[in-house]
Amino acid sequence: MQAPVNLLGLDLDGLAAWCAGLGEKPFRARQLARWIHQRGEADFARMSDLAAAWRERLPALASVAAPPLLTERVADDGCIKWLFDVGGGNAVETVFIPEDDRGTLCISSQAGCAVGCSFCATGRQGFSRNLDTAEIIGQLWFAERRLRGLLGLAEGERAISNVVMMGMGEPLQNYGALLPALRLMLDDHAYGLSRRRVTVSTSGVVPMIDRLRTDCPVALAVSLHAPDDALRDRLVPLNRKYPLHELLAACRRYLDASPRDFIMLEYCLLHDVNDTPAHAAELLRLVRGGSGRPGLRCKINLIPFNPFAGSGYERSPPERVQAFAQQLRDAGIVTTVRRTRGDDIAAACGQLAGAVRDRTQVHRRLPPAPAHAAPAAGSR
Numbered sequence: 537m538q539a540p541v542n543l544l545g546l547d548l549d550g551l552a553a554w555c556a557g558l559g560e561k562p563f564r565a566r567q568l569a570r571w572i573h574q575r576g577e578a579d580f581a582r583m584s585d586l587a588a589a590w591r592e593r594l595p596a597l598a599s600v601a602a603p604p605l606l607t608e609r610v611a612d613d614g615c616i617k618w619l620f621d622v623g624g625g626n627a628v629e630t631v632f633i634p635e636d637d638r639g640t641l642c643i644s645s646q647a648g649c650a651v652g653c654s655f656c657a658t659g660r661q662g663f664s665r666n667l668d669t670a671e672i673i674g675q676l677w678f679a680e681r682r683l684r685g686l687l688g689l690a691e692g693e694r695a696i697s698n699v700v701m702m703g704m705g706e707p708l709q710n711y712g713a714l715l716p717a718l719r720l721m722l723d724d725h726a727y728g729l730s731r732r733r734v735t736v737s738t739s740g741v742v743p744m745i746d747r748l749r750t751d752c753p754v755a756l757a758v759s760l761h762a763p764d765d766a767l768r769d770r771l772v773p774l775n776r777k778y779p780l781h782e783l784l785a786a787c788r789r790y791l792d793a794s795p796r797d798f799i800m801l802e803y804c805l806l807h808d809v810n811d812t813p814a815h816a817a818e819l820l821r822l823v824r825g826g827s828g829r830p831g832l833r834c835k836i837n838l839i840p841f842n843p844f845a846g847s848g849y850e851r852s853p854p855e856r857v858q859a860f861a862q863q864l865r866d867a868g869i870v871t872t873v874r875r876t877r878g879d880d881i882a883a884a885c886g887q888l889a890g891a892v893r894d895r896t897q898v899h900r901r902l903p904p905a906p907a908h909a910a911p912a913a914g915s916r
């Protein structure tokens with residue numbers, strides 16, 4: 537007998553194909569998706585409007601299983617960080633960031649990362665493996681379900697209004713698993729998020745930026761971090777393969793079909809490395825075009841560096857951050873400075889090293905999370 541299929545790993549087309557393979561009609565896929573993703577149900581016996589015979593068949597054929605939870609930590613500012621076990625001694629992190637007008641979930645796409653950016657804890661850790669679709673969407677499925685209980689939300693209310701693929705890993709180096717997960721996020725039978733509320737952040741995998749534009753044009757964030765190739769080669773080694781002029785051209789192509797969109801450029805400020813007035817001026821030259829080059833429709837998000845042990849970098853002082861931001865704003869570029877969130881639980885960007893040994897640092901826990909996998913025999 538075949539191992540049960542983890543249905544979290546199938547988007548609506550995948551579910552329909554799976555149902556068809558079992559001789560079931562396509563509407564069964566929509567029914568299942570609504571139970572699983574809209575209502576957070578994992579127990580087929582409770583899916584009350586499924587035909588009884590089909591409901592009884594399902595447990596032998598399928599499961600609905602997020603990766604096992606290792607820890608849950610709540611920061612003083614309300615951010616919540618979950619650490620999930622993805623096997624082989626690897627763990628990945630998911631962070632919920634509540635704000636007045638939104639709830640954002642930051643999702644991981646890989647255990648570790650192969651890009652190896654020098655200022656990123658995940659990059660320093662190296663690459664372990666790609667997450668599969670069930671492990672990617674499982675983070676959203678779990679978080680929505682858990683938050684519903686924690687926040688006491690009514691049936692149909694959602695805690696998560698935005699998703700950012702800004703956790704561990706380079707999402708565009710795991711494209712095959714990412715795409716069905718994105719489709720589920722957008723699908724009205726699943727999470728129903730608008731494409732502007734789902735952001736893929738990339739260090740610049742140019743061919744995959746083009747693929748994403750065709751397949752699923754969600755909001756795009758590009759981790760720039762340097763205004764010239766020599767510096768970017770050092771900070772983001774992928775730049776040696778896809779240098780800045782190619783990356784910016786891919787960004788412009790991404791925006792071609794959607795005149796209301798913009799690219800969010802992320803720029804992590806490292807003291808005396810990339811944060812001087814000369815760097816800001818160079819950055820302006822890069823995004824505004826000039827001398828025959830077209831400009832780029834963008835906003836810039838400055839991220840104060842989040843330190844980690846042995847990084848060798850320092851966070852830019854606040855005056856430097858403000859001066860850098862002002863220089864960009866004075867030139868008419870919409871610029872935000874990312875507020876550091878979840879500081880006390882190391883949940884901020886680039887601190888998501890995700891080693892299982894993190895468990896020893898737990899200093900604050902909530903009551904145990906509810907069982908989130910049923911039946912236990914997952915097929916991840």
Ligand code: SAH
Binds near residue numbers: 757841886
């Ligand atoms: N791999 C993707 C998405 C995950 S990282 C990417 O690089 O875009 C999310 C953001 O956090 C990226 O812009 C990344 O460069 C930034 N980041 C990584 N390490 C950081 C650190 N130590 N401090 C601040 N930002 C960091």
Ligand code: SF4
Binds near residue numbers: 657659704
């Ligand atoms: Fe990977 Fe992004 Fe970290 Fe670079 S910043 S190492 S691409 S996770």
